[in-house]
Amino acid sequence: MTSSVTGSRGRRTRRRLLDAAEGVFAEHGYHDASIVRIVERAGVAQGTFYIYFRSKQEIFEELVADLNVRLREAMSKGAAAGSGGRLEAERRGFAAFFQFTAEHPALYRVIREAEFVAPEAMHRHYEKIIEGYVRALTASMAAGEVEPCDPTVLSWSLIAVGQLVGMRWIVWDGRDAIPPDVFEQCMVVVSRMLGRAPTTSAP
16 A cells, blocks of 8 residues: 555545545435545545545445444443443443434444445444443443343343434434433433433433
């Protein structure tokens, strides 16, 4: 890989292509998206695209991985910010997830389409999220902050709650934030899943 690709300018160009791809795949779907649309949105020449990606399939798979990294970073920072036990960490993590969803509604369409056009990328997306979640919940169970159960099943269940609530009240409604009352009710469900009494505070 040349220095023009790995240098700061190259990283910025690659970032522009990925951001453009996020918008194009969100608006048009995988099959109607095109490299021409991506480079037009990114403001680069079509030849530039092939310096960084070999095909539409490759940039799509890279976009799935990129969204995954940014989502996990947002959720990890959210969960780690502040003090409190597992329930408070879940509140902050869910709040970060909903914020990311509002800022990147393409996440839903991209991951849904990945099931059909890049299933391995979709599997990696969820497996990477689950991996960290299982570790955190296992530690919380050992500390007595979560009722003992299978941490893998609990992780998948918590992810399902966040994903579907975000889809219904952010993506479908075109909101820029989760409604506070919906967030609080979601936390009631999460607290019961953890085996803990609900708490209320601002999302």
